[in-house]
Amino acid sequence: xxxxxxxxxxxxxxxxxxxxxxxxxxxxxxxxxxxxxxxxxxxxxxxxxxxxxxxxxxxxxxxxxxxxxxxxxxxxxxxxxxxxxxxxxxxxxxxxxxxxxxxxxxxxxxxxxxxxxxxxxxxxxxxxxxxxxxxxxxxxxxxxxxxxxxxxxxxxxxxxxxxxxxxxxxxxxxxxxxxxxxxxxxxxxxxxxxxxxxxxxxxxxxxxxxxxxxxxxxxxxxxxxxxxxxxxxxxxxxxxxxxxxxxxxxxxxxxxxxxxxxxxxxxxxxxxxxxxxxxxxxxxxxxxxxxxxxxxxxxxxxxxxxxxxxxxxxxx
Ligand SMILES: NC(=O)c1ccc[n+]([C@@H]2O[C@H](COP(=O)([O-])OP(=O)(O)OC[C@H]3O[C@@H](n4cnc5c(N)ncnc54)[C@H](OP(=O)(O)O)[C@@H]3O)[C@@H](O)[C@H]2O)c1
Numbered sequence: 672x673x674x675x676x677x678x679x680x681x682x683x684x685x686x687x688x689x690x691x692x693x694x695x696x697x698x699x700x701x702x703x704x705x706x707x708x709x710x711x712x713x714x715x716x717x718x719x720x721x722x723x724x725x726x727x728x729x730x731x732x733x734x735x736x737x738x739x740x741x742x743x744x745x746x747x748x749x750x751x752x753x754x755x756x757x758x759x760x761x762x763x764x765x766x767x768x769x770x771x772x773x774x775x776x777x778x779x780x781x782x783x784x785x786x787x788x789x790x791x792x793x794x795x796x797x798x799x800x801x802x803x804x805x806x807x808x809x810x811x812x813x814x815x816x817x818x819x820x821x822x823x824x825x826x827x828x829x830x831x832x833x834x835x836x837x838x839x840x841x842x843x844x845x846x847x848x849x850x851x852x853x854x855x856x857x858x859x860x861x862x863x864x865x866x867x868x869x870x871x872x873x874x875x876x877x878x879x880x881x882x883x884x885x886x887x888x889x890x891x892x893x894x895x896x897x898x899x900x901x902x903x904x905x906x907x908x909x910x911x912x913x914x915x916x917x918x919x920x921x922x923x924x925x926x927x928x929x930x931x932x933x934x935x936x937x938x939x940x941x942x943x944x945x946x947x948x949x950x951x952x953x954x955x956x957x958x959x960x961x962x963x964x965x966x967x968x969x970x971x972x973x974x975x976x977x978x979x980x981x982x983x984x985x986x987x
Contacts, residue, residue: 673697674722676707676758677729681865682772682854685891686728693895698722702729708754714761724898725769727758730839733832735864737776738949740832751835756842763847768904770894775855775883775908776830777820777837781956782812791821795881795954796940804881804916811914813883813958816906822953830950840906851906852894855957857887858975860982868979871920872928876935878943879917880954883910886975893967902965908957911972920976927980
């Protein structure tokens with residue numbers, strides 16, 4: 672039996688739906704029923720329920736976006752760093768293997784090969800990088816699970832949210848048996864304020880950048896599949912292979928959904944941060960070779976995006 676924490680959230684709901692559809696027995700206590708953020712409460716609950724596996728899809732995300740985490744720093748630290756540490760200690764003390772939903776937002780940029788030499792480029796929006804992206808996409812490689820986060824409290828600048836997620840990973844590494852599943856900019860066919868495809872259609876202006884993305888259903892299926900196959904514990908980047916720019920995704924929206932509205936873009940980073948955003952945003956490319964090497968399939972990002980848009984179901 673599986674215990675699912677965070678089942679009321681955007682990602683937790685997908686885990687609940689997938690567990691249900693795949694016939695895995697599970698229980699999903701709400702925080703109101705069982706305050707699972709408290710060591711003693713969680714330990715007593717897991718001692719009683721004796722799960723084979725635990726999924727932690729709970730965390731503090733900030734609404735409507737990460738800027739809210741700057742105002743709610745205590746909740747952000749509690750939800751993303753202290754809370755996973757609590758789960759890790761409880762699970763280690765009861766010998767329960769578990770999986771933690773982390774985020775790719777602890778990285779910025781990509782690894783870029785320039786004149787045969789690889790280096791990390793934190794900002795992919797600068798003109799030389801934009802040109803290179805058009806002319807030589809093959810020069811761009813994602814961060815692997817071996818790379819140290821470069822958008823964190825230890826490697827500032829970063830947003831408070833990203834810093835707290837990196838600290839959460841640090842707090843649970845090195846003991847117990849667990850997966851760290853890194854999710855990045857979730858999307859699927861269901862119109863939702865948390866869905867990247869919904870967000871792009873609602874922003875007054877789009878921020879142009881380059882990212883790896885995770886189809887929400889593909890992400891959850893892959894995480895469950897790692898456990899089903901008893902893949903080695905550890906960190907996994909769980910994104911759809913490849914990367915896309917915001918303008919590429921907008922083009923796909925225009926082609927497939929044919930919206931009546933026109934899309935505009937912020938003229939520059941300077942304008943975006945002056946008008947629309949308070950804290951630095953992570954934009955990054957992740958490498959998924961480790962996940963693919965386990966045999967867990969993931970569709971290329973363009974295919975997953977086209978599929979989501981072809982099945983698009985708008986909110987009524
Ligand atoms: N959505 C994204 O874009 C995204 C991207 C990368 C990674 N992630 C990570 O994925 C996980 C789930 O995100 P989500 O988008 O599903 O978030 P969400 O929709 O905001 O749901 C958050 C879930 O966590 C619980 N929660 C909220 N504050 C908490 C706290 N301080 N301590 C413990 N639990 C708390 C909520 O429970 P209640 O109902 O009881 O409040 C809810 O079940 C988070 O760890 C997030 O960092 C999300």
